[in-house]
């Protein structure tokens with residue numbers, strides 16, 4: 768049984784966004800989800816996180832339909848900070864402790880310090896990049912099995928990007944599955960085992976990164992630029 772199985776997933780808003788999408792992913796990999804603006808990457812992650820229920824089709828995690836049970840093993844990071852920015856970091860941590868039984872406070876502060884973020888800050892006093900680092904620290908501090916990270920590195924500088932990539936790798940466990948959506952495929956390529964390309968409502972490419980590199984002899988970004 769795959770960790771994640773999606774069969775004939777459909778969702779419409781004004782237009783059809785996901786159109787008979789099929790996907791199977793095993794645990795033990797870091798997967799990049801790429802595709803043009805507005806193709807449904809965030810929508811797909813929200814469905815997996817249990818936040819979007821108006822879909823049709825079958826979405827199974829460990830063989831179970833999406834429910835509070837699947838949400839319990841899943842750490843979802845939206846593309847924008849979901850709590851009030853008036854909160855202090857301590858208050859954010861307390862909220863996470865309240866909501867998530869698997870939240871490891873010590874681990875959070877360890878990553879937070881590695882990122883050299885200010886302890887006594889309020890979220891609204893942080894820059895976009897600082898918020899992203901805080902969000903990564905929060906997401907990775909849950910002892911979850913699946914991590915869904917929606918555009919986790921859009922606002923950080925190149926050295927912080929490297930640090931975040933290293934932090935994700937350091938915290939990755941063999942039985943985890945990480946899916947992260949990004950437009951910065953070049954920067955994130957060293958992190959990835961697999962890439963998915965979403966277009967026209969379907970996963971049109973689902974390949975291991977080493978397969979693309981050896982078969983096509985080019986970087987992932989060059990490959991996508993050439994194919995599309």
Ligand SMILES: Nc1ncnc2c1ncn2[C@@H]1O[C@H](COP(=O)(O)OP(=O)(O)OP(=O)(O)O)[C@@H](O)[C@H]1O
Nearest residue numbers: 780781784802803804805806807808809810811948
């Ligand atoms: N709650 C909603 N109500 C109505 N339309 C929505 C809603 N959420 C998403 N959409 C529409 O669904 C489509 C897919 O949006 P989504 O945010 O999933 O795309 P995306 O691939 O993540 O885009 P981007 O790369 O720009 O972040 C867009 O046309 C968007 O306008």
